[in-house]
């Protein structure tokens with residue numbers, strides 16, 4: 235298994251461009267299942283999770299042209315006119331939970347889907363009850379047998395669906411299914427993440443009638459068929475914010491380009507409260523490292539609140555801040571696995587249920603650490619960049635799921651970081 239070795243303490247200087255959003259790309263690639271016409275997607279990041287999605291789609295019978303993407307060009311062409319298999323296996327869904335999103339589109343277009351349930355994952359139990367409840371309300375018959383969901387519906391019909399909590403995945407699955415249902419579907423208490431808006435934009439280019447995405451209430455008027463499209467995915471706000479944290483931790487002067495600042499409002503407000511110097515304009519976000527970082531309390535919330543996907547990175551910043559900060563995780567029940575690893579690097583973090591009490595220390599020191607999930611792994615890289623001495627991050631396959639060319643991007647900014655092939 236590959237490792238990432240970082241010699242900490244090098245100031246970061248220069249410009250880094252944000253890649254396309256993983257969490258927008260995954261549902262959008264999967265939404266190609268709703269049409270039989272070719273779909274052209276642009277700005278798709280080169281990530282292991284994207285490859286998993288392509289494998290999943292190919293297994294269903296979608297013809298995948300990834301030549302440009304493999305060469306780093308970012309384009310993927312999908313031809314979904316010969317879909318003949320309606321099953322997503324345990325192996326694929328277990329590797330990547332977003333695979334579960336094929337359920338809605340397969341059911342809506344073909345009337346049948348056999349999809350493995352994802353099971354738990356490193357950060358929590360993550361059930362799919364809301365996806366299933368919504369589809370049942372649209373008239374699907376759903377049975378769970380041997381770890382698989384078997385869903386059938388001659389024709390889905392529009393329904394009024396209330397989500398008990400604004401689940402990103404459930405909103406996406408239901409929005410896709412509703413696009414080909416008969417009649418109008420209303421999703422109340424929908425997730426409002428920018429990735430939902432991007433999926434709605436792609437669906438509407440295909441001829442769907444989705445209104446209100448980005449707000450609490452999404453209305454989808456079903457249509458009888460959808461067509462092909464060309465769509466460029468939005469930039470990855472979590473990758474962008476992770477680089478901004480790196481700049482705040484150890485930047486001389488770092489410019490993160492390609493970011494859409496409006497997607498990161500809550501995050502920027504917290505950084506400013508922490509005394510971080512940011513200048514935000516059309517060129518991107520410029521961040522200057524500070525000698526004194528103030529401690530701030532942070533609570534993760536659904537969008538537009540502070541993103542759970544930035545909690546681990548923020549914890550690193552608070553680890554070297556002046557004072558005590560309380561970080562409260564409200565989205566996932568077990569998303570603090572990075573805390574013990576950061577403590578091994580000299581941080582002072584005490585966990586109390588869903589709260590982490592972080593006492594800022596003067597400095598972190600390099601150590602061998604282990605990545606446990608995607609965002610935890612990038613937090614260890616960030617800690618390694620600011621720590622004294624050498625940090626060795628193992629299990630970096632987590633990192634490769636969601637950060638495109640991360641060591642190259644940090645090297646270009648002046649970090650001493652390298653990958654050792656395992």
Ligand code: UD1
Pocket residue numbers: 256257258260331332358359360361362363364365366399400401402403404425429542543565566567
């Ligand atoms: C997506 C993101 C992930 C991010 C998360 C929350 C993708 C591919 N992944 O994951 O990076 O951390 O949003 O912003 O876009 N829940 C239920 N029942 C359900 C569905 C969800 O109880 O049917 C719970 C989950 O257990 C979790 C919370 O809702 O505690 C949020 O999950 P959800 O918004 O669905 O996250 P994902 O779509 O899995």
